[in-house]
Amino acid sequence: MALLETVDLTVRYGGLAANDRVTMSVSPGQLVGLIGPNGAGKTTFIDAITGFTGVSSGTITFDGEEIKDLSADQRAQRGLTRTFQSLELFEDLTVRDNLLVAAERPKWYSFLVDLVRPSRSRSAWAGQVDRALDALELQPYADRLPSDLSHGQRKLIGVARALAAAPKLLLLDEPAAGLDTAESQKLGVHLRQFLDGGTSIFLIDHDMGLVLNVCDYIYVLDFGKVIAEGTPAEIRRDPAVIGAYLGETAGEAQAKEGTTLAAVLHHDEGAELAVNPDAALPIDADADPPDGAPSAVLAGADQRELTEERATDV
Ligand SMILES: Nc1ncnc2c1ncn2[C@@H]1O[C@H](COP(=O)(O)OP(=O)(O)OP(=O)(O)O)[C@@H](O)[C@H]1O
Numbered sequence: 296m297a298l299l300e301t302v303d304l305t306v307r308y309g310g311l312a313a314n315d316r317v318t319m320s321v322s323p324g325q326l327v328g329l330i331g332p333n334g335a336g337k338t339t340f341i342d343a344i345t346g347f348t349g350v351s352s353g354t355i356t357f358d359g360e361e362i363k364d365l366s367a368d369q370r371a372q373r374g375l376t377r378t379f380q381s382l383e384l385f386e387d388l389t390v391r392d393n394l395l396v397a398a399e400r401p402k403w404y405s406f407l408v409d410l411v412r413p414s415r416s417r418s419a420w421a422g423q424v425d426r427a428l429d430a431l432e433l434q435p436y437a438d439r440l441p442s443d444l445s446h447g448q449r450k451l452i453g454v455a456r457a458l459a460a461a462p463k464l465l466l467l468d469e470p471a472a473g474l475d476t477a478e479s480q481k482l483g484v485h486l487r488q489f490l491d492g493g494t495s496i497f498l499i500d501h502d503m504g505l506v507l508n509v510c511d512y513i514y515v516l517d518f519g520k521v522i523a524e525g526t527p528a529e530i531r532r533d534p535a536v537i538g539a540y541l542g543e544t545a546g547e548a549q550a551k552e553g554t555t556l557a558a559v560l561h562h563d564e565g566a567e568l569a570v571n572p573d574a575a576l577p578i579d580a581d582a583d584p585p586d587g588a589p590s591a592v593l594a595g596a597d598q599r600e601l602t603e604e605r606a607t608d609v
């Protein structure tokens with residue numbers, strides 16, 4: 296049975312269907328990716344799952360229960376935890392306390408409105424916090440303030456804080472944004488390790504190198520609709536995906552026989568993907584791109600520029 300399943304999930308903002316009959320599922324122990332151009336509806340999907348936005352129609356089943364009518368708090372208590380695309384850390388709390396606050400109260404995002412501090416006496420949560428700090432190699436920074444740390448480290452604190460709530464499903468909204476290639480690779484290794492710890496993951500990111508390397512299964516959204524889904528190997532070769540990312544129609548992309556997303560991202564066409572826990576990670580993110588080819592990370596950045604205009608047109 297799927298851990299999370301949406302069927303025909305539709306979210307409307309006025310006349311715009313930000314999610315249009317989206318059907319997706321995440322099985323226990325899976326790392327599922329969601330990619331798509333800017334404004335495609337990725338964050339809206341996480342908002343809908345976690346109760347941060349209303350659903351117009353469709354169903355959301357989590358752990359065997361229809362959760363569409365539950366509050367965001369109730370969903371968090373059932374084991375759904377998210378990170379936010381724009382980083383929200385508590386700057387006057389140490390790294391450890393940032394995590395402790397989340398571990399103590401699964402509805403930790405209530406801090407966005409309530410100012411509360413962790414109760415240090417409650418050591419019950421210390422183990423969970425330590426596990427999250429260990430998982431992301433953040434122990435050396437545990438007693439520092441977030442403002443002392445680099446952007447990359449701060450992003451990892453955001454992920455660790457969500458992990459400290461010991462979620463069944465962790466929904467990550469662009470955790471690699473602003474990370475350099477080495478940091479992003481390391482994050483990928485950590486994400487696979489979380490799966491072994493019993494947390495399933497739903498990952499949104501523009502870093503195609505990361506998504507293609509670490510995910511078991513990937514969905515592609517464009518203009519609110521799922522335009523492709525499959526294993527990383529299938530997604531790399533999907534003409535609709537190439538079209539969405541390069542601004543071509545699917546037909547034009549199909550016509551360029553032999554063109555694959557892998558080629559676009561300077562992967563070898565026949566290369567095996569390192570998506571399994573026993574495979575080395577990452578496969579080639581350090582490789583020099585061939586002349587003129589964008590790096591995997593740059594492909595995301597380029598694509599943002601390409602679609603920025605389109606997103607605002609909607
Ligand atoms: N609260 C809102 N009210 C009205 N429109 C919204 C709201 N949130 C998102 N939208 C619109 O819904 C569409 C999808 O936005 P969303 O933020 O989900 O895209 P995204 O795929 O996460 O993009 P990005 O890659 O830039 O983060 C966009 O056209 C956006 O302008």
Ligand SMILES: [Mg+2]
Nearest residue numbers: 337338339380
């Ligand atoms: Mg978004």
